[in-house]
Amino acid sequence: MQWRVRTTLPDRPGLLARIAAACGEAELNIVGMQVFPGSPHVTDELVVVAPDGWTDVQVADLFEKAGGEDVVATRVSAGAPDDAPTRYLAGASEVLDGGRPVEEVLRELLGTETPDVADYRGHDVLDLVRRDGRTLRVSRAVPFTPVERSRAQALLSLVGDAGFDQPLIAPTDLGPSPMVRDAAPADLEGVAALHERCSIETLYARYQVPLRMPLTTRMARRLVQPDHGHALVVQSGLDLVAHAVLEEEQGRWTLRILVEDAWRDRGLTTMLVRQGARVARERGLERLTIVSGAADDRVLRAVGSAGFVARVERHDDELHVTLPLSPR
Incomplete structure (x- = not known):
């Protein structure tokens, strides 16, 4: 098993030798190394081959006991030792x-x-x-x-x-036709980039609280793979331009939608309402509540465009639009 281990060391002689000795005693072979100078600490990155059965926790613990600080161990492919x-x-x-x-x-x-x-x-x-x-x-x-x-x-x-510089976080080009699909683990970065392109007002309407940027990996994972729910994304070209999460909240199932500012009023919310309702029906649900900001009239228009007659309620800063899910 091959691991990349990054650790911070005080910039003084002998500490790297202690780590090398500890690796040798534990039969970890050092096959690659980079040094990132700094003051008063140095960051060292080592690629090691560990015996079968070793975990990232064990590898990190070995380096910490040898004097390493802020140790991070991640599994890497066989090509990692290239300089x-x-x-x-x-x-x-x-x-x-x-x-x-x-x-x-x-x-x-x-x-x-x-x-x-x-x-x-x-x-x-x-x-x-x-x-x-x-x-x-x-x-x-x-x-x-x-x-x-x-x-x-x-x-x-x-x-x-040389002219090869396409933006990652800049507002999305409205060229390719959008497509709704289930979210996948590979969408973590795309969902994070979508949130960074959205305005503060759009994010507040989705979450009803100020949202700090950039998204942490933990939150991005929850948005892409909710523990007790289902996530959808709208893809245009290589970009994700909208996102929705269907999940259970306090005994009822809700749908929360985020659409990039540049893609508003182009039917994406209607697409996500229809797809969210389909997923809810497949789960055997009788109703689904769309939750958004209290002033978000776009949701009401999208629900009507999707063909639903819904019950509308306003609770403080939230708009609740409940859809009946009888078979159509």
Whole structure:
């Protein structure tokens, strides 16, 4: 089993030797290493091969007992030991010669896929500046080092100068026809990006509380795979432009919908109402309550467009629209 272990060490002699000795005693083979200088601490990233049966918790515990701080261990593929400069040069080539999106290459180089870490402490955010002044934001659970920030900005600047710089968080192009589908684990980043593109007012209408950005991985997971419910997304091209969650709340089933500002009044809420009602019927439910902000008249129009005659109630800052789900 191969693991990437990142740890912070005080910048003084002998500590790295202690970690190497501890790995040797436990029969963990160090096959790759990067050093990210800093003051007064240094961040070391090691790729180790552990005996079968080892878990991320055991690997992290070994490094902590050897003197490591802020240890994070994640499972990696066999290609992980490749040196970073080579991988970044290959990434630039993939964008310039192979046409891969620069966002996709950066996610791979920086390891921003949702990690299965032993002790998740929340997202660190990396804002990269494009040549036209726009910002490309990426985030992950493991903190970014200054070296990684410099490398990522250099790669974005290189491909940007060549004209290969499409936005990730900028408002979505209204070109491709939208499609409703079930949410999947791979939609974590797309749902997070959708929330970042939405205005404060749109987010407040959806959640009825101020929502802090960017989304944590834990919240994104709940939105994509609710413990006791069902999630839907609307996809246009490669972007997710709307999202809905069907779940049980205090003895009743609710549907909460979020549509990107640029896609309002284009029928997406109606699509999600119809699809949410279909899912609710399949679960054997007799009624479904759509919950939104008290002033959200778009929901009422969408319900009518979807063909429902509903009961409308207003509770403080919330609008409750209950749909009967008799077979049609």
